Amino acid sequence: MIRYYLLIIIFFFDGIGYSQNTSKIEEINTYYNSGLELIDNKEYEKGLELITFGLKESENIKYKKLIGQGYFYISRYYQKKRFYLKGIAAVNKSLAIFKELNNEEEVYNCFYKLGYFYLNNDQYDKSLENYFAALKIAETNNNEDKIALNLQRIGEVYLKTPNLKKAKINFNKAIAIFTRLKNDRSVMFNLTNLGASYQKEGDLEKAIDIFKVGIQKARVLNEKRSESIFLGNIGSSYRRLERYEESLDYLFKALSIKIEQERYTSIAHTYNDISETYIAMDNLFKAKEFALKAINTAKGYSLRQERYGYFILSNIEYDLGEYKNSRNNLKAYQKIEDSIFSIGKTKSINNLQIKYETEKKSLKIEAQESNIALLDSRNKVKSQWLFFGSLGLVSGFFFITLSRSRNNAKKEKKQQEKFSQDLLMSQEKERTRIAKDLHDSVGQQLTLIKRKSQNLQQEEISIMANNALEEVRSISRDLYPVLLKQLGLTDSIEQLINDYDEQTDLFFSMDIDNVNSFFTENTSLNFYRLIQECLTNIVKHAKAKSVTINIKKENNNIVTLISDNGLGFDVNDSKKKNSLGLKTIFERIKIMNGNLSIDSKLNNGTSFIFSIPANNES
Secondary structure, eight states: HHHHHHHHHHHHHHHHHHHHHHHHHHHHHHHHHHHHHHHHHHHHHHHHHHHHHHHHHHTTTHHHHHHHHHHHHHHHHHHHHHHHHHHHHHHHHHHHHHHHHHHHHHHHHHHHHHHHHHHHTTOHHHHHHHHHHHHHHHHHHHOHHHHHHHHHHHHHHHOOOOOOOHHHHHHHHHHHHHHHTTTTHHHHHHHHHHHHHHHHOOOOHHHHHHHHHHHHHHTTTTOOOOOOOHHHHHHHHHTTTHHHHHHHHHHHHHHHHHTTTTTTTHHHHHHHHHHHHHHHHHHHHHHHHHHHHHHHHTTTOOOHHHHHHHHHHHHHHTTOOHHHHHHHHHHHHHHOOOHHHHHHHOOOOHHHHHHHHHHHHHHHHHHHHOOOHHHHHHHEEEEEHHHHHHHHHHHHHHHHHHHHHHHHHHHHHHHHHHHHHHHHHHHHHHHHHHHHHHHIIIIIIHHHHHHHHHHHHHHHHHHHHHHHHHHHHHHHHHHHHHHHHOOHHHHHHHHHHHHHHHHOOEEEEEEEEOOOOOOOHHHHHHHHHHHHHHHHHIIIOOOEEEEEEEOOOOHOOOOEEEEEEEEEEEEETTHTSHHHHHHHHHHHHHHTEEEEEEEOTTOOOOOEEEEETTTBOO
């Protein structure tokens, strides 16, 4: 009987303990859910406070699942605040706990979230690693919705890299699955990305066709935001096809929706697009109107759109002859550019690529030097045998003659190099002088003729004067890159690449450090010309589809990689080596005391890697 009563007492207290524990778990979940709701309503600090309190309570009762969820929910706060590194740290803590608990569902959530954080922190390799880990779990469980979602995210990473071929493959796979699942909203989002892939690739007609399918889906779903994105993308694509009226039609439709939704960053973006279209149509006054609208709309919302607005406005005013205003707006552009650069991040994938390419070239050079040393050693042994086996006088005479011949050859080579370098420098000085004369004398006279003819309403003379003025400005810019002094070396190179991007069918990707402070004025001009000559060679001869340009500060050197996927050539072909284009590139690098390595094979593209000492005084 006593035993019976003891069992009743034990069950009674055990029930109380279980009830209290269940109550505590429910209380913690309430803290978590309330915190997440506050974060979603933009009350970030209050939300974080509740989730943190719930996490501490979870740790007090040592409930591992709730602890893991607490760290995961805290990452939502870091996601909204864009503290990506802190978000990564929080999710990794959560992942470690759920791996220990063998909780596959939560492990999947952690991998997926890490993919997002790494993508937004520009760590594309780690983003792919985590999205592929999440995809593997989804495929193991045959969860088609999650499979498609991860394929979409993987495509987005490749789009940023940009590996456009793999991006398109993943977007198409995602679209096929979402179509089968009748998930039209997700199909629509993937159409946006697929169209952007073709747009970046230069297949604008295909991109427009995809965007138009996307518009229809957006209208059926009443997704106004997505509709405006499709309209804007079509508008910018038509501009690149020089179909300007169609471009404006779509851009103004996009603008109307964005204004209705009060999306100020997107509004500023579209104003800039409209301004660029009017520039292409040579309607500079309309272009100026919309560039000003872009700047005023972007203030307080988007530094990048405000910056670009100032850049467009400066160019417009320069072409209108409003040089003082142009200079002031260029300064405003530069100020914002410096601000953006100070908070920017170096992209890890391109850093790794340059480091890999540079190390590969260094190893190749070391191997070549080792072979040269070995051959030199063998030649010395042979020379010794010849010396002891020949008459001393003849050998001595031969040695003296050979020595003189070598010295003369070296002197001749040095004189030839000096002549080539002096010739390049003289050309630059003469180019600068002619460009200045064209701008200050002929350009001003033509501007005066244009304005007088406009005042006298002589339209034909005005048009001819304007065309002549544009031609003079174009020649002047080719002779001397005036933007080099206005914008600095870094922005001038970016503008040069953008010009090639607009004028050719090539796809250009670039990652350029700010190198304005590392070169003297002469070296900056030589470096700019070097990039220009490399790109001109690619455009003329490579028959490539894409070009990558990376410029990085590595220790005390500026290391540059310019690679294409074109025809390539045999680097041992003396005719190619001695071609005028390559000789000029070699001479410019010598002027800057730099080193050049060329890696090229037939039908396998070409890579130029050159290293120039920083703070070069040449």
